[in-house]
Amino acid sequence: MIREACVGSYIEAKRAEEAGAGRIELCDNLFQGGTTPSYGTVKKALEEIRIPVLVMVRPRGGDFCYSSQEVEIMIENIRLFRSMGVGGVVLGVLTKDKKIDYPLLKRLLGECSGMEVTFHKAIDEVEAPVVEVEKLAEMKVTRILTSGKAPTALEGEAILNEMLIAAGERIEIVVAGGVTEGNLDLVRSRIPATEFHGRRIVGDLTI
Known part of the structure; x- marks a missing residue:
């Protein structure tokens, strides 16, 4: 079983690793649902953290329908993260009528060669x-x-x-x-997955 900790800073990522997380989703602005973290944050995480780190690729909060300019920002960030040796990215794109934007997703996936991708x-x-x-x-x-x-x-x-x-x-x-450290066993008993994700899946990381 993998416990994936959703974190909003390098410090939280380090605490999650020390608390037993199996993987990190590294974001900024968690109050907006998570956006792309800074270059410095990603670099430090790659240097110091031994468990897999997935990096959020999301140029802003709000919906998941992006302008052409925002798409270019996403592509530039993917290229940067790939050049840094990031193992995986987290992204999602929808149309205005809330369908998966498969043409755009295909374009983004084409930039993710060698990296894992989480939708x-x-x-x-x-x-x-x-x-x-x-x-x-x-x-x-x-x-x-x-x-x-x-x-x-x-x-x-x-x-x-x-x-x-x-x-x-x-x-x-x-x-x-x-999904938290406290209810993980209950969730697993009802949903027999092997991977679980949460901000408090290995406890409170803000302390």
Whole structure:
């Protein structure tokens, strides 16, 4: 089982590693759902942290429908992170009518050669996330981060379990949404995934 800690700074990333996290999702501005962290933060994390670090590629908070200028920012950040040796990025792109923007996703994936790619919780805004699992797997996306279209994983249990079945061995489903160190065993008992994600999945990192 992998416990992926969602962190908003280098300090939190280091604390998460020390607390037993198996992987880091490195962001900035968690109050906006996570945006791209600074070059310095990513560099320090790569230098000091031994567990895998995934870096958020999101130019702003708000929706997941981006302008051409924002797309260029995302591409430049992906290229930068790839040149730095980042092992994986986290991203998600939708159209105005809340469908996955597959042409744009294909373009971004083309920039991610050699890196793992997580399609983040933007998928929880689409009408039928279970249907999208196979499409994302075909595009060689590494994993999907989701709470099953619900505020919490426990509330999204039914959809999450359907997504796990649809995924099989082709793509990883990372269960998110209110998953903490305190309720992880309960969540696992109801959603038999192997990867879980949360801000407090290895305890409070803000202390």
